[in-house]
Amino acid sequence: MPETTRRADRLTGNRYGNRPTMKDVAARAGVGLKTVSRVVNGEPGVTPDTERRVQEAIDALGFRRNDSARVLRKGRTASIGLILEDLADPFYGPLSRAVEEVARAHGALLINGSSAEDPEREQELALALCARRVDGLVVIPAGDDHRYLEPEIRAGVATVFVDRPAGRIDADVVLSDNYGGARDGVAHLIAHGHRRIGFIGDMPRIHTAAERLRGYRAAMEDAGITVAERWMSLGATDPERVRRAAEEMLAGPDPVTAVFAGNNRVTVTVVRVLAERSRRVALVGFDDFELADLLQPGVTVVAQDSAALGRTAAERLFRQLDGTLIAPERIELPTRLVTRGSGELPPTD
Amino acid sequence: MPETTRRADRLTGNRYGNRPTMKDVAARAGVGLKTVSRVVNGEPGVTPDTERRVQEAIDALGFRRNDSARVLRKGRTASIGLILEDLADPFYGPLSRAVEEVARAHGALLINGSSAEDPEREQELALALCARRVDGLVVIPAGDDHRYLEPEIRAGVATVFVDRPAGRIDADVVLSDNYGGARDGVAHLIAHGHRRIGFIGDMPRIHTAAERLRGYRAAMEDAGITVAERWMSLGATDPERVRRAAEEMLAGPDPVTAVFAGNNRVTVTVVRVLAERSRRVALVGFDDFELADLLQPGVTVVAQDSAALGRTAAERLFRQLDGTLIAPERIELPTRLVTRGSGELPPTD
DNA sequence: TAGAGCCTGGACAACGTTGTCAGGTGCGAG
DNA sequence: CTCGCACCTGACAACGTTGTCCAGGCTCTA
Structure with missing residues (x-):
């Protein structure tokens, strides 16, 4: 029985139970500590x-190496952190899956947490991960000031931002071409004859939302259309506000004949609102979503490849760790317009 | 400058960069090591x-406590592991989010990984997490033999299985009432006049799939209906097989007039198949999914509360850690039939 | 004013692992 | 037969933190 461990238990009340250590294995196998270490590794x-004897002792005692101690000694934890907005958001599913796959390929584990779009919680999480000495961080930022990460980055924590850029620090960023995608989507509506086009999006303090809005404005301007204030709704976060915004721009003397929805949650709500009305209103949404093709009509979207975002970011992170990478870069991934019907509806004045 | 750390760098090539330690902080503040520890904690x-002096030194050096060392000393890591099938599956989003929330409430971080429905990968992941000395594991099992976890559980790793029971070991399990839910769903179809009802589900080696199949059989038997072999498709994993299975049971001399779909991915594919046909076929699916209400007709489902599954499991895990819990238990959460139209269609012979 | 008690601070030894280095053994060649 | 060399093996000191325990200085009371 592991004497030292048991004593520690009494003293510190730790909860390892009675985990055998290499020392215990060594004693049982009648070899030195280091020999056990060699076998294990x-x-x-x-x-x-000798190896056989050690292996037998390991099996008999149910020994498993304590990676905490190993990490302390070696300096690398073989784990990376992922901070996103909400684990439950379907947009982030493929992204985290992709990050996990890359991590796995590099023998690393993934620790992740949701910031719930709260900058303070993001910081708290990021620093907690740094305290655990993750080798790197993939961050979908909620805040816009990441100077708090500077000491960590200097200390060697590889860091890549995804989906939105970092604030006030120079760091790797991987994002979709939000501006271009939105512009193309809106231009698509214009090409189908629409001129009064609404835009419903998130708060402009969120980078993606701002960029998509910019794309919307650019497309309208390119077509020589003056945008009316009441065609735009910006702080649309919860479904109720989206609903109100949509209903407002669909009513009135000069109602919009088409809507550009700034993200998948907005799109879904707008689909609901439109389903309740008889007048056919065109719709293009940013972000693809499952079943978009099965709705009546199918929903035309500007699709971004969230898995590619995650993969690219994670790969970049590991290249930072390799030392292959030098200067921070900004990588922009293209979007793809997927036409399914809702974006090709003609205007009904 | 931290002399010891820098030396270690040269020797071991570690990648902490030049992280200051408590010793460095102590030296700079002109106090003892333990005093710094006291301030930090x-x-x-x-x-x-004294506290002010120490705090200044901490800020000046950018010190952050090394939790690896702390863990080594204290025995608890304040982190739990979550093993699921696929991070990208929307069913698991709310579940992992719920687990994360509970973990956060207990000051713990979440490490998670996907087993990709591969028992070997599940084991590999679980043991890797144990080597990192997670305090507990929430497992959505892929395999059906978990004896490999016995030494870990004995050593004090709290363990809760979710969605499917553990194999060959006695452990806490939280699952939905798959049998009852499926039975109710099928009974619902029978109540609407259907007698030839198809069942498309996953491989029966997966517990949930087997239970749902059992529920289907029970409902049919209760109604005195003899099930024809060709109404059942079991190993339906990929969309292509589901499609073929659906098409087969919809064709032939005595086609089914209703389909019960064994999980959300099956449901979605069946919806697609049905959308291509003119004959109205009733459909009830297990698992709810977003937009189910917006399809034509809305899809009737047996909904399970995946967030509640996750929450219940995680809470139970922390109660194990508290020592409040003694014997493993099996907790079954009820399902809810949500009628939306597709399940209320009458049979069309 | 002495003694008791409290508060603050620090020395030290763990925690379980791995890198270094030196000792020991056996074998082949000269 | 002896020397050298290759190969195994184990002792030891880190890694950075925290629990224990003791020393000194202070206040308060008899």
Whole structure:
């Protein structure tokens, strides 16, 4: 029985139970501590016979290496952190999955947390991850000031921002071409004859929302259309506000004949609102979503490849760790317009 | 400058960069090591003046406590592991989010990984998490033999299985009432006049799939209906097989007039198949999904509360850690039939 | 004014692992 | 037969933190 461990238990009340350590294995196998370490790590220089004895002791005791101690010694934790807005948002599913796959390919585990779009919580999480000495961080930022990460980055924590750029620090960023995508989507509506086009999006303090709004304005301007204030709704976060915004721009003397929805949650709500009305209103949404093709009509969207965002970011992170990377870069991934019917409806004045 | 750290760098090539340690902070503040520890942990017994000096040193050096070392000393990592099938599956989004919330409430971080429905990968992941000394594990099992976890559980790793039971070990389980839910769903179809009802589900080696199949059989038997072999499709994993299965049971001399879909992915594919046909076929699916209400007709589903599954499991895990819990238990959460139209269509013979 | 008690601060030894280095053994060649 | 060399093996000191315990200085009371 592991004497030292048991004593520690009594003293510190720890909860490892009675985990055997390498020392215990060594004692049982009648070898030195370091020999056990060698066997556990598959290092060369151990006789097959000795190895067998050690392996037997390991199995008998149910030993498992304590990676905390290992990390303390080696400096690398082989784990990376992922901070996103909401684990439950379907947009982030493929993204985190992609990050996980890349991490796995590099033998690293993924620790993740949701910021719930709260900058303070983002910071708290990021620093907690740094305290655990993750090797790197993939961050979908909620806040717009990331100077708090500077000491960490200097200390060697690889950092990549995804979906939205970092604030006030120079760091790697991987994002979609939000501006271009929105512009193309709106131009698509214009090409189908629309002139009074509404825009419903998130708060402009969120980078993606601002960029998409900018794309909307650019497309309108390119077509020589003057945008009326009441065609735009910006702080649309919860479904209720989106609903009100949509209803407002659909009513009145000069109602919009088409809507550009700034993200997938907005799109879904707008679809609901439109489903309740008889007048056919065109719709293009930013972000693809499952079943978009099965609705009546199918929903035309500007699709971004969230898995590619995650993959690119994670790969970049590991290249930072390799030392392959030098200067921070901004990578923009293209979007793709997927036409399904709702964006091709003609205007009905 | 931290002399010891820098030396370690040269020797081991570690990548902390030049992280200051408590020793460095102590030296700079002109106090003892333990005093710094006290300040960092908010322990009592430090003069305000000393505390200020220490705090200044911390800020100046950009010190952050190394939790790896802390863990090594304290025995608890304040982190729990979550193993699920696929991070990108929308069913698991709310579940992991719920687990994360509970973990956060207990000051713990969440490490998670996908097993990709591969038992070997599940085991690999679980043991890797144990090597990191997570305090507990929430597992959505892929395999059906979890004896490999026995030493870990004995060593004090709290463990809760969700969505599917553990195999060959006695452990806490939280699951939905798959049997009852499926039975109710099928009974609903029968109540609307259907007798030839198809069932498309996953491989029966997956517990949920087997239970739902059992529920289907029970409902049919209760109604005195003899189930024909060709009404059932079991190993339906990928969309292509689901499609073929659906098409087969919809064709032939005695086609089914209703389909019960064994999970959300099956449901979605069946919706697609039905959308291509003129004959109205009733449909009830297990699992709710976004936009189910917006399809034509709305899809009737047996909804399970995946967030509640996650929350219940995580809470139980922390109660294990508190020592409040003694014997493993099996908790079954009720499902809810949500009628939206597709399940109320009459049979068209 | 002495003694008791409290508060603050620091020395030290763990926690479980791995890198370094030196000792020991066996084998082949000269 | 002896020397050298390759190969195994184990002792030891880190890694950065925290629990224990003791020393000194202070206040308060008899």
